[in-house]
Amino acid sequence: MSSTRSERTLRDRVERRILAVFGLITVGLLVGMFYYPVGTVFIEAIVVEGTATVSVFLDILRDPFYFGEFARLFAGEWPGWDLVRPGRNMGLVEFTAYQAVLSTLASLALGLPLAYLLARFEFRGRKTLRSLTILPFVLPSIMVAVGFVATFGSNGTVNEVLGLFGLGGIDTTGTLGIIIVAHAFYNAPLVARIVAASWETVDASAVETARSLGAGPFRAFRDVVAPQLYPAVLMSAALTFVFTFGTFPIVLALGDLSLATIEVWVNRLVGRLNYAEAAGLAIVELAISLSILYAYLRYEAKQSSQARGVRPLPRKSLRPTSRSPGELLPRTGLVAYSLIALVVFVAPILSMIYASLTGPTGFTLDHFQFLIERQTGGADFQVQPWPAIRNSLVFGFAALLVALPMGVTVAVLTTRKYRGRKLVDAVTMAPLAVSGIIVGLGLLRGLVFGVEIAGYRIFVGGAIAIIAAHAVAGYPFVVRTVAPGLEQLDRQLLESARSLGASRARALMDIELPLVWPGVIAGAAFAFAISIGEFSATIILAEGANQYTMPIAIERFIGRRLGPATAMGVVLLVVTSVSFVVIERLGGGYRGL
Amino acid sequence: MNRRKFISAVGTGTMIAVAGCSVENSDDGGEQSTSDGDDTNTTDNGTTETGGEELPEDEGNELVVATYAPFIDAPSTSPGAWLKEEFESRFDAEITYQTPSGELNHYIEQQNAGQEIEADVYVGLTTDGLVRADNNATEQLFVRDLDVAGLETVKDGLDFDPEGRAIPFDTGYISLVYDSTRMEAPETFDGLLEEEYRGDLIAQDPASSETGRAFLLHTIHEYGEDGYLEYWENLQDNDVRVLGSWSDAYASWSEGEAPMVVSYSTDQVFADMEGQDLAKHQIRFLNDQGYANPEGVGIFANTDTPNLAREFIEFLLEPDVQGEIAQRNVSFPATDNAELPADYAELAQEPPEPVTFSYDELQGSVDGWVEDWERQFAGN
Numbered sequence: 001m002s003s004t005r006s007e008r009t010l011r012d013r014v015e016r017r018i019l020a021v022f023g024l025i026t027v028g029l030l031v032g033m034f035y036y037p038v039g040t041v042f043i044e045a046i047v048v049e050g051t052a053t054v055s056v057f058l059d060i061l062r063d064p065f066y067f068g069e070f071a072r073l074f075a076g077e078w079p080g081w082d083l084v085r086p087g088r089n090m091g092l093v094e095f096t097a098y099q100a101v102l103s104t105l106a107s108l109a110l111g112l113p114l115a116y117l118l119a120r121f122e123f124r125g126r127k128t129l130r131s132l133t134i135l136p137f138v139l140p141s142i143m144v145a146v147g148f149v150a151t152f153g154s155n156g157t158v159n160e161v162l163g164l165f166g167l168g169g170i171d172t173t174g175t176l177g178i179i180i181v182a183h184a185f186y187n188a189p190l191v192a193r194i195v196a197a198s199w200e201t202v203d204a205s206a207v208e209t210a211r212s213l214g215a216g217p218f219r220a221f222r223d224v225v226a227p228q229l230y231p232a233v234l235m236s237a238a239l240t241f242v243f244t245f246g247t248f249p250i251v252l253a254l255g256d257l258s259l260a261t262i263e264v265w266v267n268r269l270v271g272r273l274n275y276a277e278a279a280g281l282a283i284v285e286l287a288i289s290l291s292i293l294y295a296y297l298r299y300e301a302k303q304s305s306q307a308r309g310v311r312p313l314p315r316k317s318l319r320p321t322s323r324s325p326g327e328l329l330p331r332t333g334l335v336a337y338s339l340i341a342l343v344v345f346v347a348p349i350l351s352m353i354y355a356s357l358t359g360p361t362g363f364t365l366d367h368f369q370f371l372i373e374r375q376t377g378g379a380d381f382q383v384q385p386w387p388a389i390r391n392s393l394v395f396g397f398a399a400l401l402v403a404l405p406m407g408v409t410v411a412v413l414t415t416r417k418y419r420g421r422k423l424v425d426a427v428t429m430a431p432l433a434v435s436g437i438i439v440g441l442g443l444l445r446g447l448v449f450g451v452e453i454a455g456y457r458i459f460v461g462g463a464i465a466i467i468a469a470h471a472v473a474g475y476p477f478v479v480r481t482v483a484p485g486l487e488q489l490d491r492q493l494l495e496s497a498r499s500l501g502a503s504r505a506r507a508l509m510d511i512e513l514p515l516v517w518p519g520v521i522a523g524a525a526f527a528f529a530i531s532i533g534e535f536s537a538t539i540i541l542a543e544g545a546n547q548y549t550m551p552i553a554i555e556r557f558i559g560r561r562l563g564p565a566t567a568m569g570v571v572l573l574v575v576t577s578v579s580f581v582v583i584e585r586l587g588g589g590y591r592g593l
Numbered sequence: 594m595n596r597r598k599f600i601s602a603v604g605t606g607t608m609i610a611v612a613g614c615s616v617e618n619s620d621d622g623g624e625q626s627t628s629d630g631d632d633t634n635t636t637d638n639g640t641t642e643t644g645g646e647e648l649p650e651d652e653g654n655e656l657v658v659a660t661y662a663p664f665i666d667a668p669s670t671s672p673g674a675w676l677k678e679e680f681e682s683r684f685d686a687e688i689t690y691q692t693p694s695g696e697l698n699h700y701i702e703q704q705n706a707g708q709e710i711e712a713d714v715y716v717g718l719t720t721d722g723l724v725r726a727d728n729n730a731t732e733q734l735f736v737r738d739l740d741v742a743g744l745e746t747v748k749d750g751l752d753f754d755p756e757g758r759a760i761p762f763d764t765g766y767i768s769l770v771y772d773s774t775r776m777e778a779p780e781t782f783d784g785l786l787e788e789e790y791r792g793d794l795i796a797q798d799p800a801s802s803e804t805g806r807a808f809l810l811h812t813i814h815e816y817g818e819d820g821y822l823e824y825w826e827n828l829q830d831n832d833v834r835v836l837g838s839w840s841d842a843y844a845s846w847s848e849g850e851a852p853m854v855v856s857y858s859t860d861q862v863f864a865d866m867e868g869q870d871l872a873k874h875q876i877r878f879l880n881d882q883g884y885a886n887p888e889g890v891g892i893f894a895n896t897d898t899p900n901l902a903r904e905f906i907e908f909l910l911e912p913d914v915q916g917e918i919a920q921r922n923v924s925f926p927a928t929d930n931a932e933l934p935a936d937y938a939e940l941a942q943e944p945p946e947p948v949t950f951s952y953d954e955l956q957g958s959v960d961g962w963v964e965d966w967e968r969q970f971a972g973n
Contacts, residue, residue, distance in 0.1 A: 065968050092971070142840070142844075145841065146844065149845060150848065153845075153848050153849070154849065155849045155850075156848075173834075173845065174834045174850075251837075252801070252836055252837025252841060255836075256834050256835055257798050257967070257970055257971055258829070258835070258971055260967075268798075268800035268801070268967065271698065271800055272725070272960060273698060273728075359867075360869045370668065379674045381665055381666070381690045381692075382665065382673075444699070445706060449702070449703055449708045450706075450708060540694060545666075556666050557668045558668070559668040559669045559840070560669060561669075562847075565668070
């Protein structure tokens, strides 16, 4: 049939076009599964009763409930000192930003030491620990609420321990404090993963040069290592801000309605079918989130290229080699950190597991028994554990396989030099920043209810649509973990490969991606995690109980007692833990990491 | 006719599973939706349907029942499976359940999008839901002036729809549930404001839970639309916590975060089922009143099985079925001749004085009431 020669030319042609093809597929998926559906909702804020208007936005901007003292400013009045006076009326938007800033700081405080531990030390179980760091990311809010109330509640573990030492109890539930800690629980792992991935590609030779020139370890870190980490730190901070700015169920599960955020309000406006105001508010939310991301991207683009990953820094043993302060101090710090991490991360997860194994009369396997009964005796219109596990895994891995090439393609296209590329980059990040409630509503209106094209109504739903929606939601992580590395790669490497005849795709696969591989793996793990944790798009696109996933099963199993839901939650914990380890082992094995 | 073809193309085709989308010539769809008025009964020219004899023939014997998810799929007990089995054994029919996450809003949205609604009946209509549908749906969503056998057995005061679209099939009462081993709950709304109950109450967000909404409406019923905001200001000063869903609140209460929670007056039925200490599950009807939350069933205006839908509603009102629904949904029957075990009332408590707002009282007011309240409560 085909000779080797024609095979080769075919391969060459495919390789030459492949980036363009992936680019087109990516644009198609983004438009079909994201921009168009979201557009069907956003238009409500812009076109009211057939006429384009800005009145919806003006009303929102001038509403003191939303904008506090700034509303007066937008109304043309000068509030003066009232804009910064302590105890002022913050308004919903400012309060949402305020709690997001605090949450971001808390996530950095808890995430950076973990990144340090993962990137710089060698110890038993390091790879597994690294794989499991993203676990909090997939947990439904109800599970986190269970874990947090059991840990930090008035009868929780922390208060019991404080009681043992004769210390007064702390009242945490219903406060802003516990919500910030919960946000850190979700996002500190994100910080840790992204920063660790960057740290692992810092080139050792630059540090060695600095040390040989007489710089102490601290100086070498400050002047050589830290500047290479700033982009990753700032990016994880920007992402954390965006996520906590759009926070929703956890606020009302652990806090109080008086701590309501923008997304809480978008949800109630949608529930009331007040789409114009809901869309207007969601656009305000998006504008703020995207400007943060855009500011970060501008910064990222200004970073000069640095040698990466040619020879990573050697990991140190956790056991100090001498009694010098330089050896002891970091390790003492890590011990203190791990005590805090035990309380913030481990205790809530253990509490979830404990809740799944206890009932009113003590230890019980009833809740797991319930899962088995549902599986064997449940009606076919009821959600069942095994199909939920299977669907989650199928959707998760399929979404990962779609999101990876999408993300790498966008990363390549946005790290080329052209005007406005960072704007393109910011726009392609929109799936991270748009209100999840609006995306769900858009998918319903735009796809499930059908779109009319040339006299035909096209309906989109089912498994493929769910995978596409998950891939679109998760691919920005791949972009964000791959692009910084590509940006900083030495351009000469690429140019010499190209001059030797390698196609762009071949150079990418053989030269660039291997150099930024930790970022690729981290992005893949996040894309998978996003799919596993996704709820609102899945339930809207699913065509029946046989397409439901684990988070939907958990939601359905929430009853008067949380036992069955927490049992399903533990299943989710176990299944995703194993998956994370597998993904990273497969991915890491490929590069011998 | 067209509708079934439409559903099989959209709902179950393997094409969707493979391709993720399906295509239908929308000329058919367009004609269907404009011709709805012919075979249903709610055209604006006043041809309202009242008797079964005027109904057109059913197409097929599949009854698509739309409802909220816990009605068919709750971890403890739900009536869905039993109802399906029993109805199918008594009638030549097949029930298919639909539980979209948007619940009633899904169908309002679907109608407004000009897409045909596949469901024939909706189980779980509330006064609020009807008001929302009427304020937002472009066309009448449900068949009006239903007259079904058994309607005369529905208890006075539960019949919440003046236009006869929703037939009540059960009701719940919202009360406080409290742990009497820790405290004794106050007897009145005013009592909740006393210092000794500071931080003792957990309620729910009216936007995301039926109980929270009923509790807010109850305070409006008690203090009037001019007084409820001040009452809530005082309640907030006394550290009431408003969580999101009923399960958020109930979980927090179960963990001992506060001794009182807004919940259902059937709480002891569950507690008893699970062998819990009933002293920790005491019911308090503030001011001796309980806010009634009747649930109704209605027939979608464009149903293609109007006779079967009517038979289903009549079936729901049968005395034995009423008893089963009440027990399996852990609620109270809507009719006065329901067959319930004699000891049901021991654990499922009814308030001395049920109160509720009528459709006419809520229509035009409820959104404003709730909005004023939430802006006050969340204003920071």
